[in-house]
Amino acid sequence: MAGQRAFSLAAYAVQLANPTDFDGWRDAARRLITNEVKPEDIEWHVGGDATELPAPTPGVELRVSREFIDRAAIVACHSNGERFALLYRLLWRQRSEPHLFRIASDPDVRRFEAMEKAVRRDEHNMHAFVRFRKIGDGDGERFVAWFEPDHFILELAAPFFVRRFTGMHWAILTPHGSAQWDREKLAFGPAASKEDAPASDQSEEMWRTYFANIFNPARLKVKAMQSEMPKKYWRNLPEASLIPGLIAGADQAAREMIARMPTMPAPHHQAIQAKHWPAAEAAAETEAQSIDALRQQASQCRRCALWSEATQTVFGEGPDDAELVFVGEQPGDQEDLQGRPFVGPAGKIFDAVIGEAGIDRSSVYVTNAVKHFKFEPRGKRRIHSKPNAGEVQACRWWLVKELKLLKPKLVVALGATAAQSLLEAPVAITRQRGQAITRDDGLAVFLTIHPSYILRIRDPQQAAAERARFAEDIRTVRQMMAG
Numbered sequence: 001m002a003g004q005r006a007f008s009l010a011a012y013a014v015q016l017a018n019p020t021d022f023d024g025w026r027d028a029a030r031r032l033i034t035n036e037v038k039p040e041d042i043e044w045h046v047g048g049d050a051t052e053l054p055a056p057t058p059g060v061e062l063r064v065s066r067e068f069i070d071r072a073a074i075v076a077c078h079s080n081g082e083r084f085a086l087l088y089r090l091l092w093r094q095r096s097e098p099h100l101f102r103i104a105s106d107p108d109v110r111r112f113e114a115m116e117k118a119v120r121r122d123e124h125n126m127h128a129f130v131r132f133r134k135i136g137d138g139d140g141e142r143f144v145a146w147f148e149p150d151h152f153i154l155e156l157a158a159p160f161f162v163r164r165f166t167g168m169h170w171a172i173l174t175p176h177g178s179a180q181w182d183r184e185k186l187a188f189g190p191a192a193s194k195e196d197a198p199a200s201d202q203s204e205e206m207w208r209t210y211f212a213n214i215f216n217p218a219r220l221k222v223k224a225m226q227s228e229m230p231k232k233y234w235r236n237l238p239e240a241s242l243i244p245g246l247i248a249g250a251d252q253a254a255r256e257m258i259a260r261m262p263t264m265p266a267p268h269h270q271a272i273q274a275k276h277w278p279a280a281e282a283a284a285e286t287e288a289q290s291i292d293a294l295r296q297q298a299s300q301c302r303r304c305a306l307w308s309e310a311t312q313t314v315f316g317e318g319p320d321d322a323e324l325v326f327v328g329e330q331p332g333d334q335e336d337l338q339g340r341p342f343v344g345p346a347g348k349i350f351d352a353v354i355g356e357a358g359i360d361r362s363s364v365y366v367t368n369a370v371k372h373f374k375f376e377p378r379g380k381r382r383i384h385s386k387p388n389a390g391e392v393q394a395c396r397w398w399l400v401k402e403l404k405l406l407k408p409k410l411v412v413a414l415g416a417t418a419a420q421s422l423l424e425a426p427v428a429i430t431r432q433r434g435q436a437i438t439r440d441d442g443l444a445v446f447l448t449i450h451p452s453y454i455l456r457i458r459d460p461q462q463a464a465a466e467r468a469r470f471a472e473d474i475r476t477v478r479q480m481m482a483g
């Protein structure tokens, strides 16, 4: 701008189009350096009109490594007003100091590296701490997030959200600009303010439950936790309101957690089971006429070796005339102790998701492909161990009988083990989920994931996305039942 030039001592004032106009910087730098314009003779500004710069000197080649350009593009996203001048100075110096970047103590190199690191950290934080809030429903469903980065990283960070949330319409609003994805293209728009984004939605509670569940009071390290989830982000995180309470209650929570730890079955349970062994053989001979009678028979099942370590058979439960049946893999620690399917952590997700879809758990029949808990003892704990094909096949005996008595309209296979047992063939759940397969006997089997899969995902964003997909599958089930 003319005014700025009048007061400036520098020979050139470069006006870049926006704070991350790295292409503009490259073009100006090429023109200036090939005309031997020294770093101290240039001022770098963002916005305003372009000033006239000399054309690049023909025949003068600028040698610069690809690595420097790639790293400089990251540093250009830093919010420090000196960044473009620093980049030019480093470009200038590398001509006479080709090994400049090997001098770790050089002040320019140190600043460059610190800025690069800060931008990368900010990008990482954005990936980790953006929280979308849902607005609208059906076709109008949109997800909007407000985020305040330290640097100009929106364009750098946005492709990650495209990959992670490809199927959602979303917008991320920041004080520097906004990004929008309409499931086809990514567009960048003007800066926004916090009030433009919704403050909360119904998924907040889900975030809080998730966080409270993965929070392990016995491993609490407040400093490490705060550096992982810096305080400045707390105000936009639904789960952050829990943190002070969780920290304060950590001792008590740790004690309760230890008390809740899975216990080994009572030492005498094997003796009790052994006592029923002859009865089991005899009972299996007669065809049960009701689910209760079948449950009674299964309580003494010895069709595979799993009975010997488990506390008890965990048979299916629900009305005899249920039209909808859910089949899981096998009982877990809690189920084994309580003798009921899906009452542990996976059961909590299951209950919540079917409830949200308008399915009343008491109206459906819930069972497992394998009816004894298979585990590996590890200290005091019992770690879930996947049933093998022989165990699944042995237990199919009971599942076939359950379905024969129930005659449901639809069976939902929760995960690959259930699908394999129901279809008698290996099933790739990730590829085939969300659809129903009709068996030769006319029974429709709907395929979806096992809810424990969601619990195993450590990244909250990804877990939330998986939970949303699971909920979508269950809504489809609900529609199929209504149709």
Ligand code: URA
Pocket: 328, 329, 330, 331, 332, 335, 340, 341, 342, 343, 344, 346, 347, 368, 450, 452
């Ligand atoms: N996982 C299952 O597959 N079934 C249960 O009952 C509990 C956890």
